[in-house]
């Protein structure tokens with residue numbers, strides 16, 4: 001949608017009249033936008049392009065690839081466009097931006113109205129089967145009439161939530177055209193453990209914990225809120241680490257999950273803190289302390305709770321895993337038991353994941369290899385006059401509006417440059 005809008009705007013500026021056609025396999029536009037952000041659409045994130053790149057894209061090569069596009073069409077440009085179409089937005093305290101109406105469909109509707117005003121031909125229920133170079137142009141085959149065009153922009157999305165229309169057609173098309181495809185894998189997906197967490201923990205959340213995954217001697221970690229669900233784990237830490245966990249599972253056939261309840265402390269630091277506490281409050285039951293104990297306390301004290309306390313429902317499990325008697329007090333907790341408690345607090349076992357389900361992810365990682373696309377224009381380096389944008393490309397952003405912004409920015413870049421290419425062809429002819 002953004003590619004077509006940008007294409008028409010540039011065409012108008014250069015006083016060129018092109019026919020622009022958007023082929024959509026669904027009967028309406030923006031199905032994924034409609035379900036994004038739980039139906040509220042976290043449309044982008046506050047911040048400069050540099051901040052967005054830093055916070056939203058953790059892999060260096062992806063950040064490098066997206067840089068031009070995010071500077072070329074930033075979150076401010078997107079907001080200006082939305083506001084000009086009557087979609088007011090609001091920023092949450094964490095920087096996520098949503099339409100003020102709380103209605104995700106208002107975003108897709110605004111774009112659709114604009115596309116119609118810009119005389120972009122919208123062909124619904126038009127699933128593209130193939131794109132083939134033919135006589136210097138492209139033959140596009142659909143399940144209805146074929147089309148012959150000068151320039152193609154492939155914006156078919158990722159492969160998760162396939163019910164929305166993203167079944168990976170674009171990857172098949174790109175591969176046939178000679179592109180390398182990095183095999184898609186899950187990202188921003190919930191984690192399902194072989195054995196579900198105890199029912200009493202379902203819905204419990206750990207504030208600002210460390211989620212640790214290990215397999216084959218490799219350990220990865222992400223800091224953030226973690227939610228116990230009836231099948232495993234969700235919440236920002238789980239979603240963010242799911243891409244790396246999917247890779248661990250692919251390499252080693254599974255991964256062990258642990259929660260670090262004191263991610264700001266080494267085991268030795270935590271042991272020292274507990275010892276100081278034990279000396280002061282010998283008569284206190286350890287479980288009572290755990291119920292009020294702040295997670296990730298500031299150095300040297302348990303007096304402040306910047307990130308919340310250990311959830312009460314979790315305490316019996318901590319006690320059991322540490323092999324402590326339920327009513328043990330600090331004065332009777334000898335060194336080995338204290339160290340066992342420290343070990344569990346630093347590495348509370350959460351279970352085993354065998355794989356991360358691709359279709360459950362808010363996005364999919366993998367896709368058309370970034371090295372084969374010019375980041376300044378989004379034109380293919382393999383097939384001239386073919387442009388690619390959005391999730392069909394091999395990048396995946398974090399939760400927070402970064403994925404939609406990346407799709408909008410790369411789409412804008414592709415649309416702008418596709419028309420420039422068309423103009424050049426036109427002038428040459």
Ligand SMILES: Cc1cc2nc3c(=O)[nH]c(=O)nc-3n(C[C@H](O)[C@H](O)[C@H](O)COP(=O)(O)OP(=O)(O)OC[C@H]3O[C@@H](n4cnc5c(N)ncnc54)[C@H](O)[C@@H]3O)c2cc1C
Pocket residue numbers: 023024025026029030031032033035036037038041042043044126127128129155156157158160161164165166167168169170361362363389390391392400401402403404405407
């Ligand atoms: C549940 C959920 C919630 C999300 N929430 C957020 C959020 O709040 N914020 C955020 O930033 N990101 C969110 N995302 C991710 C975001 O929606 C996507 O990253 C983004 O939509 C990708 O944009 P795209 O244009 O590349 O692909 P898409 O939006 O997937 O669009 C691709 C379009 O191509 C069409 N298509 C596919 N194949 C063909 C074909 N052969 N012929 C014709 N048409 C075809 C599809 O029908 C689809 O309409 C969420 C995703 C999901 C699944």
